[in-house]
Amino acid sequence: MADDSSRKRKVRGRKIRSDRSRKESRQAKKKLARKSSNGTSSSSAQSGDGPLSAPEAVAPDPFIETDAVASLRSRITGWLEAEKPVHLIGPTGCGKTALALSAAAERGRPVVWINGDESVDTAALVGANAGGERYKETDQFVGGVSKKTEVVRERWVDNPLSVAVREGATLVYNEFSRSDPSAHNVLLSVFEEGVLERPGKRGEDRTIDVHPEFRAIFTSNDVEYAGVHRQQDALLDRFVGVHIDYYDEETEREIVKSHVDLSDEDIAAIVAKTRTLRDELDLVVGTRAAITAAKGLAVFDGQRNGDGDGEPDEFDDELLTDVFMDVLAPKIAGEGPEDVSQLRTQIAESV
Known part of the structure; x- marks a missing residue:
C-alpha cells in the first residue's frame, strides 16, 4: 500500500500534466490558425x-x-x-x-x-535602410576594352x-x-x-x-x-x-480558474486573499499574482489543514504565506532585509 506522500505526489503530477495538456492544446490551436x-x-x-x-x-x-x-x-x-x-x-x-x-x-x-x-x-516603428545591394556590370562591347560599373542599391525594410x-x-x-x-x-x-x-x-x-x-x-x-x-x-x-482597473471578485475567480486546475473553493480563497493583500500592501498585487499563487498552490496541493470538521481542507497558513511571499518578493528586489521581513509579516498577518 502506497504511503500518503506517494498519493500526494500522484495528485500533484496529475494536476501538472493536466495543466500542460491544456497549454499544449491552446498552442496547437494557435498554430493551426496561423496556417489556415x-x-x-x-x-x-x-x-x-x-x-x-x-x-x-x-x-x-x-x-x-x-x-x-x-x-x-x-x-x-x-x-x-x-x-x-x-x-x-x-x-x-x-x-x-x-x-x-x-x-x-x-x-x-x-x-x-x-x-x-x-x-x-522612429526607425524601429517605420523602417530603415538595411544595408545595400552591390553588384558589378562588365561591358566588353568593344573588343579589347573592358568597362566595369559598380552599382549600389539601398535596401529598405518596413517595420x-x-x-x-x-x-x-x-x-x-x-x-x-x-x-x-x-x-x-x-x-x-x-x-x-x-x-x-x-x-x-x-x-x-x-x-x-x-x-x-x-x-x-x-x-x-x-x-x-x-x-x-x-x-x-x-x-x-x-x-x-x-x-482599466482590477476586475470584480467574480471575474477574477473565473480568470484564475481558467488557468489552474483547482476546486472552486480553493480558487475563491486564493482570490479573496489576493484582494485582501491588494488593499493592505503598498504594492501592486494584480490578477496575475493570483494566477501565479494558484499555480504554486496546485503543485503543493498535498499540504492541507486536516482539522476533521467535515469541511473541505484548507491550505496550511504557513504554505500560503510562503507562496504569496515568493510571488510578491520580486517587487521589493534590491531592498534591505528589514523590508523583506516586514513584507513577510504583513502577508502572514493577512493570511
Whole structure:
C-alpha cells in the first residue's frame, strides 16, 4: 500500500500534466490558425511571416468573458469603429494586454504587435535602410576594352507601423509609454492627415497613405510606474483613454480558474486573499499574482489543514504565506532585509 506522500505526489503530477495538456492544446490551436487563416489582405498574414498576424492567432486563449469584461471590450471596439485610437491605461497585471488583443482579434483584420521600451525609435516603428545591394556590370562591347560599373542599391525594410498602416491592420502597441516620446512624432500625421512619413526613405514612396481599415490600440501602466514616460499632449489629444482597473471578485475567480486546475473553493480563497493583500500592501498585487499563487498552490496541493470538521481542507497558513511571499518578493528586489521581513509579516498577518 502506497504511503500518503506517494498519493500526494500522484495528485500533484496529475494536476501538472493536466495543466500542460491544456497549454499544449491552446498552442496547437494557435498554430493551426496561423496556417489556415484566410480573408486577410496580405499573404504574409496567412503564412505567419513578417509582422502581420492572423486575428485567430493573437486571440487570447483562455479568455474569460464576464459581463464586466464584455462591457469593457464593447467600449474599445466601439471607439475603434468610430475611427479613434484607443489608449488602455491601468495598473500592471489587470489584464490590459489580453483585452487589447481580444478587441483586435474581434475586428477580423490582421494584427501587428509592437512592444514598447527605451530602445524603440522612429526607425524601429517605420523602417530603415538595411544595408545595400552591390553588384558589378562588365561591358566588353568593344573588343579589347573592358568597362566595369559598380552599382549600389539601398535596401529598405518596413517595420511594424508601416506594415500596419499600409495593410489596414489593427496595431496593438503594448507598453506604449515605456518608449521615448520623440519616437512617436510620426504618429501625429498618421492620425491627423492619414499619411505616414518614413524618414530616411527617398523618392515618391517616402510616404504611405493610411489604409481606411487601420486602427490602433495602445496599452500603458499608470504614470507613477518606473520607466514610464509622459507622452506629448498633441498626440494624446487624438486618443481616447479607457482606464482599466482590477476586475470584480467574480471575474477574477473565473480568470484564475481558467488557468489552474483547482476546486472552486480553493480558487475563491486564493482570490479573496489576493484582494485582501491588494488593499493592505503598498504594492501592486494584480490578477496575475493570483494566477501565479494558484499555480504554486496546485503543485503543493498535498499540504492541507486536516482539522476533521467535515469541511473541505484548507491550505496550511504557513504554505500560503510562503507562496504569496515568493510571488510578491520580486517587487521589493534590491531592498534591505528589514523590508523583506516586514513584507513577510504583513502577508502572514493577512493570511
